[in-house]
Amino acid sequence: MPVWQRHYAELKSLGADLLSVAVDLQGPERPRLYHQQAGAEFVTVVDDGNRLAGLLGYRAVPNGFFFDQDGNLLFKHMSGFDVAEPETLEAVMQFASSGRIAKPDKPGEASDYDYYEQGFALFSSGDVEGAKAVWRKGIDAEPDHWNLRKQVWALENPDKFYDGPVDYGWQKEQIKAGV
């Protein structure tokens, strides 16, 4: 987020814009902290119904999608889209300045989003345990569904996510332990 903000004025001056999409199912509170800490001047939306993720077909983040002036989707980078990496930044700036795409799509897998949606409906109605049970079923069915896995982790272990920096060491331990 801070890296995007550092380049935002230049992107705007090139005739491009940014839209930040937080996929958090818990609503705007957590993403707002990141947005504010970065001093972000671009818009952040919360895809808490997972609707954009469903349409664009991703189940892990971070992802990038490039749209031309007419709204055509020209390029997608599924998973591991990190503007702090020089290659990604170069692709972003090239697209912003010329509309050209530097490399082919990095595809991910499309899938159905039943688990996500069912769990979200329960979560929204206040049934957190029911939501977690559905999401856990989704994780069993699709072990690489990181949006679900991390969401469940964050609900069950908020101290590993929201008391200071996200504890990625802890996440690695969970993966190793098969949680």
Next chain:
Amino acid sequence: MNANLIEEVADLTLTTLDGDTVRISDYRGRRLIVFCWGSW
């Protein structure tokens, strides 16, 4: 991505942190980079 899906993406109403709404189609006329992330 078929034309219907493109339109569906473009016209999907998304809610900002401030509670306003925005659609990808609102950005037409500019190149748009959408990046998706999670706080976890």
